[in-house]
Amino acid sequence: MFRVAPTSYGGRGCFAVNAIPKNTTIHHVPSPFTAAINRDFRKEVCAYCFAYDLGRAMKVRLDVASLWFCSEECKDTWIVEEDHACDSLISAVLEKIDVAVARARKTMQSGRGIATPSEEYDVDYVPEDIILDGSPESAEEIEEVWDSIAQRIANSAPVAHNPLKNPMLKVRLLALEEIEWDLARLVAVALVRKYIESKPNSSLPSHFSWTSFYQLEPHEVDLLARVPALLESHVRVFLLLLLVMPSEILPHVTVENVRAVVAREAANAFGIWQLPLTSESEFLGSAIFPSASYFNHSCDPNVIKSRDGRSMKFTTARDVNPGEELCISYGMMLDQPLESRRETLKEQWYFDCGCDRCSQELAEAGL
Ligand SMILES: [Zn+2]
Ligand SMILES: [Zn+2]
Incomplete structure (x- = not known):
């Protein structure tokens, strides 16, 4: 029905192979590659179907991992489809x-x-002394920070300077902020998928494939230019995972893989919003559906994305001609005027919108 191909303006996009009538479901992804419910909502959102009942606590709990579910059925299905599959x-x-x-x-x-001056450790909380002043402005600067982290955790580092061996640093390191905690969970699931996929005779369904996920566009430099403090968070998440991941997954907990996940989460994750979707909906968490990330944005989209439980569905909003690009709207900014709409897109998704509607409105405004 559609194929992924390079666009004339850079990157890839989805193009209709044949004429597609309005209201046709053109893509359906049964489950995210990885997802994390925001910590604030973890007891109020079903970990399987993402149901949210206006803040009421979910009834069923998984004893390990502190996951909450709306029903025994959701819990059992999560165990089979998600956990047993991995x-x-x-x-x-x-x-x-x-x-x-x-x-x-x-x-x-x-x-x-909290260390006092009398304590023998004179090293403050790990990344502070190596994170650059101000924004990391280039890929090289980000590289330097990660290189320095890798050197410090190498066995040769003195105990006082090694976050994995120094008990004081370890506690500070593990005391993640809430959003880092959510990110750690999201990255951990991605690394579990990678490990499972690497096993001989692995039969993971394609929506759980690390290889597919890895093909997404990374946005590390864009992301860190906008929010420099996230570099420290990324480092903390990496070190936490090194400390807690089971031994079979540890070979996959590398600087390269953790950076790969956080770089692809940026601008590729879909928000998990309270349904029915309105401008008042709560933002419950984030999920990554790699095969759906090839839909580009248009301010006059011909495809509507919608969440159904933990699945994502993409349906044509009008008749589409063969060869036409299939585009969704990335967020709820379509009602905004030209300038603020384009600002939102630039800030959150790092591009200057070149859609037909923007081009027309820019021309009308003489810009
Ligand atoms: Zn549920
Ligand atoms: Zn636009």
């Missing part, structure tokens, strides 16, 4: 992350994790 490693790693972070945060809150 050797029960998803629940195992989520549990390890939650226990480690919760414990470290408690220690920090009690004051025991």
Whole structure:
């Protein structure tokens, strides 16, 4: 029905192979490659179907990994489709992350994790002394930070300087901020998929494929130029995963792989919004559907994306001609005037919109 091909303006896009009538479902992804419910909502959103009942707590809990579900059926389906498909490693790693972070945060809150000058460790919390002043402005500067982290965790680093061996640094490191905690869960699931895919005779369905995910466009430099502090968060997530991941997954917990995930999460993740979708909907979390990331944005889209449980559906909004590009709207900015709409797109998705509607409105405005 459609194919992914290079566009005339750069990157790839989806193009109709044949004429497609209005209201045709052209793509359906049953489940995200990885997803994370925002920490604030974790007890109020079903970890399987993403149902949200106006803040009411979900009734069913998975004992390991602290996941909440709207029903026993959702819990059982999650266990089979998600966890069993990955050797029960998803629940195992989520549990390890939650226990480690919760414990470290408690220690920090009690004051025991805060170093005093009398303590022998003169090294402050890990990344601070190596993160650059101001924004990392280039790929090279980001590279330098990661190189320095890699050197410090190498066995040759003195204990006092090695975040994985120095107990004080370890506690500070593990006491992630809430958004880092969510990001750690999202990255961990991606690395579990990578490990499972790397096993001989792996039969992971294509929407769980690391290889497909890896083909997405990375946006590390764009992201860090906009929010420089995230570099430190990325480093903390990487070090946390090194500390907690089970041994079979550890070979995949590399600087390269963690950076690959955070760089692709940026601008490729879909928001999990409270349904029915309105301008008042709560933002519940983020999910990555790699095969759906090839739909480009248009301010006058011919395809509507919609979430159905944990699946994403893409349906034509009008008749589409053969060869026409299939575009969705990335966010709820279509009602905004030209300038703010384009600003939102530039800020969150890093591009200058060249859609027909923008071109026409720009011409009308004499810009
Ligand atoms: Zn549910
Ligand atoms: Zn536009």
